[in-house]
Amino acid sequence: MNCNLDKEKISLYINGLLDEKEEIIVKNHISTCEKCKKIYKEELLLEEEFKNICSLDEINLERIKNNVMESIDKNKYTKKKKVFLNKNKMLALSAACLFIVFIALKNINVNSFQDKDLKTKSVEPSNYSIENKNKFFKNIKVKTYDDDIRWFYNKEKTKEFALIEEFQERYVLLIRDYNSNDINKLDLLKNEDSKVMINAQWYNNEDLLVTTGIDKNNMILGKKVIKLNTDNFNEEVIYQADNALIEIEEVKVKENHIDITIKEYLDEKMKNYLEKVETIKF
Incomplete structure (x- = not known):
C-alpha cells in the first residue's frame, strides 16, 4: 500500500468510516509498517485528548494546552525548517483553542451541567425504556x-x-x-x-x-x-x-x-x- 495515501485512511479507520474490505487492508498495513503504526498511535492519542476535553469535570486550561502540545513530536521540527503539522494535529490544536475561548467567553458553569445530569440519572425508572444517549x-x-x-x-x-x-x-x-x-x-x-x-x-x-x-x-x-x-x-x-x-x-x-x-x-x-x-x- 502507498504510505502517502494511507495517512488519510488511518483517520477514517480510527473513526470507523471505512468499509469492511478497506478496514482489513488498513489494519494489516498498520501492523507491518512502522511509519504508519506511529501515525496511528499519534491519531489515537489525539482522539483520547478530545474525549478527555469533552468529559472534563473542571476546566483546567493549562493542562489542556500541555496535553495537546505533548502529542506533537517536537524533535521532528527545528527553527531552521518550516513546520508542517499534519491536518489532524492542526485540527486538534485548533479545536482545543476554540474550546478554551468558548468557555472563557460564555462563562459556562460545568459543575451545574453535571449536577443536572446526575439528577436525571437518579430518577431513571427500572431497566425499561432507558434513554439512549450513545449510538450503538x-x-x-x-x-x-x-x-x-x-x-x-x-x-x-x-x-x-x-x-x-x-x-x-x-x-x-x-x-x-x-x-x-x-x-x-x-x-x-x-x-x-x-x-x-x-x-x-x-x-x-x-x-x-x-x-x-x-x-x-x-x-x-x-x-x-x-x-x-x-x-x-x-x-x-x-x-x-x-x-x-x-x-x-x-x-x-x-x-x-x-x-x-x-x-x-x-x-x-x-x-x-x-x-x-x-x-x-x-
Missing part, C-alpha cells in the same frame, strides 16, 4: 451483498434483514428496503457492554429488536435489547441487564408485549442460576 451502531450503505444469505421479511414484505458473520465471530446486520432498493449494513460500535450482536427479530413492520452483549471468558452474554427503527435508524434501549451476573437468554415478541427470559447467576463462577421472565408492555 455504525451504519453504511452497500450496493449489493451475496445472495446466499438467509433473509427475514417483515409482515408486509417491504423490508428484510439478515444477521451474518463477517469474520472472527463479528456479526453485522443487513437491512434491505424494497421500496428504495437500499441495503444498509450496521456494525456495532465499541461500547463496553455491547460488543457482540447476538440476535435480531422483527418487532413490527418498521422496528427490529436487536440483542447485544459481551464475550466474557469465552461465554457470550446478552446484556441489552435495542429497538432499532429501520426507517430513520433511531435507537432505543428497552432493556439492559443491571449487573454482571444477569444474562439475557431469549427475547420473544408477543401481541402486545415482549417477554425477556433472563438468567441470574448465583456467583462469579456462573454455573448455577435462577431463570425468570421479564415482561415489557407497550
Whole structure:
C-alpha cells in the first residue's frame, strides 16, 4: 500500500468510516509498517485528548494546552525548517483553542451541567425504556451483498434483514428496503457492554429488536435489547441487564408485549442460576 495515501485512511479507520474490505487492508498495513503504526498511535492519542476535553469535570486550561502540545513530536521540527503539522494535529490544536475561548467567553458553569445530569440519572425508572444517549451502531450503505444469505421479511414484505458473520465471530446486520432498493449494513460500535450482536427479530413492520452483549471468558452474554427503527435508524434501549451476573437468554415478541427470559447467576463462577421472565408492555 502507498504510505502517502494511507495517512488519510488511518483517520477514517480510527473513526470507523471505512468499509469492511478497506478496514482489513488498513489494519494489516498498520501492523507491518512502522511509519504508519506511529501515525496511528499519534491519531489515537489525539482522539483520547478530545474525549478527555469533552468529559472534563473542571476546566483546567493549562493542562489542556500541555496535553495537546505533548502529542506533537517536537524533535521532528527545528527553527531552521518550516513546520508542517499534519491536518489532524492542526485540527486538534485548533479545536482545543476554540474550546478554551468558548468557555472563557460564555462563562459556562460545568459543575451545574453535571449536577443536572446526575439528577436525571437518579430518577431513571427500572431497566425499561432507558434513554439512549450513545449510538450503538455504525451504519453504511452497500450496493449489493451475496445472495446466499438467509433473509427475514417483515409482515408486509417491504423490508428484510439478515444477521451474518463477517469474520472472527463479528456479526453485522443487513437491512434491505424494497421500496428504495437500499441495503444498509450496521456494525456495532465499541461500547463496553455491547460488543457482540447476538440476535435480531422483527418487532413490527418498521422496528427490529436487536440483542447485544459481551464475550466474557469465552461465554457470550446478552446484556441489552435495542429497538432499532429501520426507517430513520433511531435507537432505543428497552432493556439492559443491571449487573454482571444477569444474562439475557431469549427475547420473544408477543401481541402486545415482549417477554425477556433472563438468567441470574448465583456467583462469579456462573454455573448455577435462577431463570425468570421479564415482561415489557407497550
